[in-house]
Amino acid sequence: MPPAKPSATPGPPRAGARVTLRDVARTLGVSVATVSNAYNRPDQLSEDLRQRVLQAARDLGYHGPDPLARSLRRGRTGVLGVVYDAPLDYAFADPAAALFLGSVTRTVQNRDLNVLLLAAPHDSQADATLAVRNASVDGFIVYCAADGSALLRAVLERGLPTVLVDQEPHAGAVNVGIDDAGGAQAAAAHLLALGHRHLGVLCLELSEQRASGPVGPAREAQTTYRTTDQRLRGYRAAAAPHPDATLYPTEAAHNTPDSGEALTRDLLTRHPQVTALLCMSDVLAQGALRAAAALGRRVPEDLSVVGFDDLPGSETMDLTTVWQPTGDKGEQVGQAMLTLLAGQPAAPVTLPTRLVVRGTTAPPAP
Amino acid sequence: MPPAKPSATPGPPRAGARVTLRDVARTLGVSVATVSNAYNRPDQLSEDLRQRVLQAARDLGYHGPDPLARSLRRGRTGVLGVVYDAPLDYAFADPAAALFLGSVTRTVQNRDLNVLLLAAPHDSQADATLAVRNASVDGFIVYCAADGSALLRAVLERGLPTVLVDQEPHAGAVNVGIDDAGGAQAAAAHLLALGHRHLGVLCLELSEQRASGPVGPAREAQTTYRTTDQRLRGYRAAAAPHPDATLYPTEAAHNTPDSGEALTRDLLTRHPQVTALLCMSDVLAQGALRAAAALGRRVPEDLSVVGFDDLPGSETMDLTTVWQPTGDKGEQVGQAMLTLLAGQPAAPVTLPTRLVVRGTTAPPAP
DNA sequence: CATTCACTCTGAAACGATTCAGAGTGCTGT
DNA sequence: ACAGCACTCTGAATCGTTTCAGAGTGAATG
Secondary structure, three states: OOOOOOOOOOOOOOOOOOOOHHHHHHHHOOOHHHHHHHHHOHHHOOHHHHHHHHHHHHHHOOOOOOHHHHHHHHOOOOEEEEEEOOOHHHHHHOHHHHHHHHHHHHHHHOOOOEEEEEEOOOOOOOOHHHHHHHOOOOEEEEEEOOOOOHHHHHHHHHOOOEEEEOOOOOOOOEEEEEOHHHHHHHHHHHHHHHOOOEEEEEEOOOOOOOOOEEOOHHHHHOOOOHHHHHHHHHHHHHHOOOOOOEEEEEEOOOOOHHHHHHHHHHHHHHOOOOOEEEEOOHHHHHHHHHHHHHHOOOOOOOOEEEEEEOOHHHOOOOOEEEEOOHHHHHHHHHHHHHHHHOOOOOOOEEEOOEEEOOOOOOOOOO | OOOOOOOOOOOOOOOOOOOOHHHHHHHHOOOHHHHHHHHHOHHHOOHHHHHHHHHHHHHHOOOOOOHHHHHHHHOOOOEEEEEEOOOHHHHHHOHHHHHHHHHHHHHHHOOOOEEEEEEOOOOOOOOHHHHHHHOOOOEEEEEEOOOOOHHHHHHHHHOOOEEEEOOOOOOOOEEEEEOHHHHHHHHHHHHHHHOOOEEEEEEOOOOOOOOOEEOOHHHHHOOOOHHHHHHHHHHHHHHOOOOOOEEEEEEOOOOOHHHHHHHHHHHHHHOOOOOEEEEOOHHHHHHHHHHHHHHOOOOOOOOEEEEEEOOHHHOOOOOEEEEOOHHHHHHHHHHHHHHHHOOOOOOOEEEOOEEEOOOOOOOOOO
16 A cells, blocks of 8 residues: 555645534634524524624534534434345345335435435345444334344334334334235236146245245245245135146245246246246246246247236236335335324335236146 | 324333433443443443343333434444435436445445435425435445536535545545546447447436437537546547547436437437447447337347446347446445545546447448 | 552543523614 | 513533543452
């Protein structure tokens, strides 16, 4: 490393000590209250003095009241923590997450609230709960966490207003979610009604211990992500009346098209008799379609595919899928949080899902 | 609205007053310093007393030291603000942003720093700078902001350690960026060398006043996003030696495939003589490929397409593009921030770009 | 027996702001 | 001339911690 440059940056802020409200007050010979008012309540002092205060602040290199101290005194930070139990990359890779978060942000922004994204560290050695325990926030939104996970526990321990999204209910938190089981059931029922009997299933993450590949009964029993669990139950519920129907569940380590593609290749190679695929997300379905094309299986003639989410792009892909009100969900979550922050109890919400039949499903080839 | 439920949630935290360190201390008859030490310096008190403190805390419903007060006292928050001059939806829609942010996060996470994403409000009425002025952060990373924008000014006014990504240099901040102009020049030179003379250009946003469609000289002169400006200059620099070459610049209001598709349709309809497309991002290029397919123009026989970024998916698409070290960039930004936070001066960084020729470029049809 | 030392624990001063309850003004109305 | 009022400005308490400089113990050391 080269020796530090001798000349500190000349133009910008004076290096060294931090300038505070008090310094400005002292310079001008006024009270700190007055300086504070100059920033927060212009009507509490004469315009003349106010300008002098602001000028002195500029001269001294005072950058305005410290948000931290202000938050402490005011008792609110204006920040909402969103807990996402996966590295930031994956959070970004998921359009449904983007949609949801955009919607939450929009809803709370009117109340001068911002969103702090608390993603899991890439380094699995690192303590994922540290960020949660240290975050200066007014409340938590848990978007994605395994039931019973350390992360979830850390959130609940903070005792702040908390909204759980698509999670098992917990005391001290409000739940907002969708009818995962119902939507999944409708999707599977649709395929079964078309005559399919060998259904591949592309699951989202089953548990914090990510894995990829076929899912046996033992593994299936360990499912801790509620969304995955509910959807799988939905599929199975639809299959129950059909003794001749078989499900071939596999799990993706991450919700990405690549993951879906790899899983599909593997599944179709292993079980060529599979004529239809139940995917727990449109993103996985997208990968499934790519794999089908690569394998030379026409959709829907040789292979039916159903997704989940109904992303904006899925209509273009003509994908049969289960629609969920992602935007609404974000809004409901935001509203629930605002209610909690206002000190009022918020009621849990369950939003409906709906099967949208498009062009990727058809009866199996005879 | 129905009347508020009479019974407050019974299980969770005691409603009403907040429990503090002092309450715990008082209950046990010890000093607050001791309670604080129980949490922060277990070696400073007997294990026995420590357990009693922790137990009393649990009994009282004390959730641990308030991060806000702690941050104030310690003089650091452990949060880095990342300024993104677009709504969160768009931030998420951009895989390059995901990659970059993931890399930044990974780099600073080892130092117990988290990332606060400060995206612009959807409601353009809202004050975008408010979040910046109120954020309790140790430093700012400006990922995407127009030169001279209110957002950028607000950041610089905070006087905190600041890293500017792909931006014009500013006093009091460190720049980290890539060789945009060089990469763009290489891309255009490649097409010109293949014999193309009518080059469509799909620009990223030119200025905060988003617009979509053809770009005239007047509009081009108003470019305030440095990335767009530099890349356009690169394209033009490559074209300069070829008097018979013509550029047809258009601008996208947002960096999305849809935007690229619409722009391409419009451009090719308006100027059928165009045989090649210079896209300022792989995302736009992806849209361009979709449009070409829809219009029945084969790539690369009837239309050459060059992207920018070289996203992970672009190799699969066999897209000729300008590679940039997105991951490295994030790491450099993280490192620069860590250096600044350590009170040392950080040197500006410019990373190289490189043209990657794949299958979407070829000589024009004779 | 006097020192020294390690071990626990405490008091009080920060950290940087906001805010409430006045204290001085000077002006108006009667 | 005096009460009343509007307008400015101030003092001091407070938000919930951390941390530094000891104070008080009892045991080990010489």
